Amino acid sequence: MLKSLVAAAAALVVTAPALAQDVTLRLAHFAAETHPGHVAAQQFAERVAERTDGTVEVEIYPANELGSPPEQLEQTVLGAIDMNLPTHGALDKYEKAFGTVMTPFAFRDYEHAHQVLDGPFTEWVAPKLDEQGLVMLSHWEYGFRNITNSVRPIETPEDVEGLKLRTPPEVQIVAAVEGLGASATQIAFPELPNALNQGVVDGQENPIGVIYHFNLNDFQEHLALTRHVYNSMIHVVNKASWERLTAEQQQVVREESAAAGKLMRELVASQEEEELAKLEEAGMKVTRPDLAPFRQTVAASDAMARVAEFSGQENMDKFQAMLD
Template structure:
């Protein structure tokens, strides 16, 4: 009787064992990341680095699915979808973010930064501390400021060496007050065309030129119909890594730490790649037949007073004063 009972117990254990062994592991969490950069752009390369590191460090518990080159809609649509939680993460510029929080409008005020080091001292420090709580109220968590670069003017009409050379040109800009104000202060006519339609508009002569960072000009092949590139570096903007707040709150503390740390590392990688590649991009653009000019920027800056007033009116006088103080302190 005892033997039979033991046999039953052992048999029951044997039957139970496969159930325990075959129990499915917890499903991985997949985060959708949409961005505007081409697949060859440093921004996408940085996103791939982050994806690999997050998946490795989380042992597969966190996965990232990347949708580059505006696959999920134009930049404003991507950001709106991220706020709504349809997309988990996005890399908008400050120009997109300022539609929801005006403090971001101050970053793209023309000619306020000396160089890249000055930019990063501002954006990584006091500016991030100022704006992160503001974004949370909008349903977004700010993880890190990546890079995009200083913006420059291309056109099909003439080389640009002085502000007078810009007068009368039809220049495409995004629908962002700072860039429109800057271009119009130089006497050009700013025209808004969707980024996805820009190559066609340049090819058809709808506008004479456009303004973007060097990396965008190269990777989006905008130089192919633009024989003149002026390194005006008139405004800076970066891609800001944001995640939907509800999605962020659904992650564990350790997953949040991994994601924030790897976003910061991706930002550093993109900055390094952007700086390294700009020289080679310029060489390739020049080799393609584009005439590159390096104008003295002092006369351009001297014409910006109307632009500063327009930016302050849009961003808020107090926001503009606060940003200029941060910029001045970081330059000291």
């Protein structure tokens, strides 16, 4: 009788659902504290705490407080940081399929990008990321990248030729600007304002929000809406950290991650025109060139082949099918 009671009690222990425990998750990202990315992260933290009755607390470390973007992602893979918001250009160092997203001129507009990324792309890459020790929660936003410079306005691809532009080290962005005839120079983002001020480079490229929130107009006269590459933040969590959460907590985190991503997308889209107007008011000259010649120029270069070589031709073929 006693043995059967002990066995029954043991069975209950094994089959009982995990009980909620207090968990603190550290979320690091690279966006400025005024940027929509940080606003979205704050909403995520607040709603997770509220919906889990305080059992899950999210501590946010913005603006590269815990290291450069590659360092933050590496620490998240290793478990020193629980959550991160890397771009595709950071994740493709761990899984090449992510490199396809930043193919020059891949997406028509934001809606097109969101349809692809939230649907077939996530279904494709989430299991691959799991193999790297990361759980993929949702796509957020970052935006279409645009060129600024201090030399001349850009109306045609020929206006880009000869410019020396700072880019991050992502193959896709380098291929895009070099495909337009510029030379690409890699400079760490914290060093960029000084490099622009000293004329080390003629210009740089980034989404509108980055140009605005980091006051790059203080060092650049011209902004061209070239929209040559799209990328976004992707909310990821260390797999071991994820497994510390109960199923109910995981569900809340997933839902609030998606809600935060939706908020960031809305903020980026709604603020771009307002930020452009403010940049113009501050003296920046903005051009809105016809992008068809830019696409044709890049397509005629070796840019696409370089991206396919980096990402893998099989991955590129699968991504191109998603775009269609």
